[in-house]
Amino acid sequence: MASCGESKNGSELRIFESTDELATDLGEYIAQLSENFVKERGCFTVALSGGSLISMMGKLCEAPYNKTVDWTKWYVFWADERAVAKNHVDSNYKLAKDAFLSKVSILNSHIFSINDNATVEDAAGEYEFAIRQLVKVRTIGVSERNDCPSFDLILLGMGPDGHVASLFPHHPALELTEEWVTYITDSPKPPPERITFTLPVINSASNVAIVAAGEQKAAAVNLAIAGMNGSTDASSLPARMVQPTDGKLVWFLDSAAASALGVGNDGSAEAM
Numbered sequence: 077m078a079s080c081g082e083s084k085n086g087s088e089l090r091i092f093e094s095t096d097e098l099a100t101d102l103g104e105y106i107a108q109l110s111e112n113f114v115k116e117r118g119c120f121t122v123a124l125s126g127g128s129l130i131s132m133m134g135k136l137c138e139a140p141y142n143k144t145v146d147w148t149k150w151y152v153f154w155a156d157e158r159a160v161a162k163n164h165v166d167s168n169y170k171l172a173k174d175a176f177l178s179k180v181s182i183l184n185s186h187i188f189s190i191n192d193n194a195t196v197e198d199a200a201g202e203y204e205f206a207i208r209q210l211v212k213v214r215t216i217g218v219s220e221r222n223d224c225p226s227f228d229l230i231l232l233g234m235g236p237d238g239h240v241a242s243l244f245p246h247h248p249a250l251e252l253t254e255e256w257v258t259y260i261t262d263s264p265k266p267p268p269e270r271i272t273f274t275l276p277v278i279n280s281a282s283n284v285a286i287v288a289a290g291e292q293k294a295a296a297v298n299l300a301i302a303g304m305n306g307s308t309d310a311s312s313l314p315a316r317m318v319q320p321t322d323g324k325l326v327w328f329l330d331s332a333a334a335s336a337l338g339v340g341n342d343g344s345a346e347a348m
């Protein structure tokens with residue numbers, strides 16, 4: 077690891093020389109959480125996003141993790157999905173299926189993909205209903221503060237505009253407090269129709285990881301971690317609104333994405 081540190085708001089920063097090193101550590105981090113939660117709760121609930129994150133999870137399909145991780149205890153969800161057919165090139169399900177899910181032995185009945193045969197509104201409602209059933213039986217944990225689902229791990233990418241999941245800057249979806257899942261029809265990143273976890277769900281997770289690589293993410297990473305000036309509206313940068321209430325946030329960055337942050341000689345991140 078090139079360096080690690082802690083931000084002012086308590087999130088952990090892991091910064092790597094290359095995306096390969098990042099992927100190695102990300103694999104180990106996920107495998108370790110899986111082991112801990114399987115021991116503690118008998119299962120591991122993890123929500124995926126789309127984008128480059130999925131290819132960076134590739135190490136999990138290789139030795140030793142392909143054999144050592146207890147895949148049958150995994151329950152897989154999506155923090156966001158694009159409203160397209162499951163075999164469409166834009167589908168986050170297809171992305172994860174091709175690069176990850178088809179290569180490890182997760183049970184099909186534990187994969188909670190979003191219905192691609194319904195309207196985006198109905199699919200969001202059905203997805204939230206499915207999550208509610210799993211919260212009732214405590215397959216998914218529950219936050220004691222607000223009765224929200226508490227996923228063991230939510231994995232997020234971040235766009236150059238600071239969006240996470242399908243929560244985009246200044247979008248009204250950022251203000252939702254009651255819904256667990258919502259839909260949007262005006263995503264600035266195509267395709268326009270998407271389903272997404274809301275901030276209360278993301279912030280109720282036990283662990284959230286934000287994975288960002290590449291120079292085009294550097295400005296948003298800096299604003300999200302090192303801060304914006306007082307007059308800036310938080311909703312201009314959704315990644316900054318990711319602040320798990322009782323859980324832990326870890327940033328996985330390559331050196332290009334971290335290039336606008338000041339990192340001290342001792343490895344601590346100065347600008348935070």
Ligand SMILES: O=C(O)[C@H](O)[C@@H](O)[C@H](O)[C@H](O)COP(=O)(O)O
Nearest residue numbers: 125126127128233234235240241
């Ligand atoms: O479905 C999506 O579009 C995503 O879930 C989205 O939030 C993604 O994770 C970021 O846009 C980062 O994507 P990259 O890592 O590919 O830049």
